[in-house]
Amino acid sequence: MIAPDPEVPKLIYSPMKYSGSLDHLSYIDVTPIIGREYTHAKISDILSASNSSTQLRDLAVIISERGVVFFREDQRDLSVEELKRFTDEVGRLSGRPSENGLHVHPLFRDPGNVRMGNGEVDENIYVINSEAAKKLYKTMPGRTTSQPKDLPREWHSDATFEECPSDFSCLLMEETPPAGGDTLWCSGYEIYDRISPPMREFLDGLTATCAQPVFKSAATAGNYEIMSPRGSPLNVGDKFAPSHPVVRTNRQTGWKSIFAGVGLHVTRINGLYDYEEKMIRDYIMRLITVNHDCIARMHWTKGAAAIWNNSCVWHAATPDTHLVPGAVRTGIRASSIGEKPYLDPASTSRREALGITN
Template sequence: MAPSAEVSAIPGVGVSKTNTSAQSRPSTHKREPLKYSGSLDEYHRFDHTPVIGTEFPDLLLADILADDKKLRDLAITVSRRGVVFFRNQEITIDQQKHLAQRLGELGGKPSTSKLNKHPLLKSQPDFPVDGTGRVDDEVSIISSKVLRKRYPHMYHEMEDDFVIPPLASEQWHTDISYERVPSDYAVLHMLDVPKDGCGGDTLWASGYEVYDRLSPPVKNLVDGLNTVQGQASYISQTAKEVEHQFSDRGAPENTSLDLVATHPLIRTNPVTEWRSLYGAGQSLTHGRIAGVTQAESELLKQYFLQLIAQNHDLQVRFRWAENSLAIWDNRCVYHAGTK
């Protein structure tokens, strides 16, 4: 979760976010894609675009939290469609955490993987997860107040406004790819929205579609490459604030404080067995594509970002309302915010 993208995504509002973790390394054995049972067919749904994004306008997630069959089908739907949207979701923090964890478990993540603990954006006494003052390391609180405190250099001193990058395309990212065991599903629940209801939209882009648009020779080149992904700004910040460091950030593999990890450039989603680009945007701003020269790495990074940012037909844009909720699969989508 890159701070600049999360700041600009939802200025002046508050959301709670949970990420569940699953391995990115190739499995030692071939597995079959999970099969959709049809248990969600009773609910009205519609696709936002042919490529990415589905909405269930009437489904209340609280009603299906105890139904593993429906949650499994929901995990499959999210992995197929990239991101799924819901409206009017009055769920508690514990229900949100259960949803995220259960989606990961039913999607086949390792039993040792739990919910991610963000090194900086966890809830704190002055930024609790709810009105009771509760603090929870497994919930990220994303709001302009939190991020203004964490990253004051990103705000205009006089205007008290976030400094937007010259190129909004620089914000595309996938969550917590600096971890050895990164995120599979993310659950973002909108608690507050701007008073005028305008601004703070989020965009998602399909990594599946990016990969499918590569020519066969380029696919042959990138299929065997790895990436080194990191988050330099988090490293400097955690070094200053020891109390926000964690020995275990959601998986036993996530204990290092260097916040740098190696992942395949092209990743096969174990839920769908579809291949997706997994190295682009902010995730590689302070990283590189391994196995090629530095110059070649920069060219590939630029090209992959162009494929994401300049192809509007593989993107979906969502306008938030209070209690809207989005679930996406970080293994196959990128996201970015708007101001």
């Protein structure tokens, strides 16, 4: 008697499939591993298309597979409401929890926040501005130091300090310096694939605490209340210390990615001795810095935009604009809030799923 084939475990979320609705747009893939740039596409055209929902859903597939998508054409015709709708719809149409929406920054009430270029404020928009950041995060340890810059600490994924972090973030750059200010994205999929199978199995069982006490200390120092809720009924209060899996499954692709292994908000890998957890975090950071083919770099131009999937990439801004006299780098970012991070036992690595062996 022939034994029946063992039942293949099913993923919690079925992987999304691309339907071809964006095939009319010209693009280049930034590297073989990560990033895609649409050189002439306008986000406003996607929003106004007769099949807008289909295009936005397909875009969610591409972002989730490529990690980050760049729109090089000037997007400054996009209104704030359209930027919000664009980001919100990409998250909604890719299957995030129905009760979730756009993130609200915890420190929205801080007087150190700067207004958008139109002079207005919006609780769902975070204004990217290095001078404003110095004021907002002045209570963060290590902000004032004479030591050389520790650039590895710049790597992060958005809102990891929340129970439900961001899935998609979209940044539209309004003003750029004549040099510098680039942003880098690194593929958590590929970093996972470059780890040996026994080590992957070990990392699969770990979680990390992602504490960010600066929000509470900033609100206390400024004598104002932290915003709550923040894009999800689970993102409430002022604790900001959730535990997330070190290895996470991307709900859109079903692929595994290193998630809470490194980053600005990751404070400790749980359950390990101090030396062990530092060794693992240093090892993952080494993989990021040594394997530069896992990185896509965006040199910003005025009006360019980028949208990325935080569950499978980290990003880092290059803090070098202070070297350019009079440099200004400002942008506006909206972030959708996804599900509580999870590791699906049925998920595989990207290379395993695609049959890549080289």
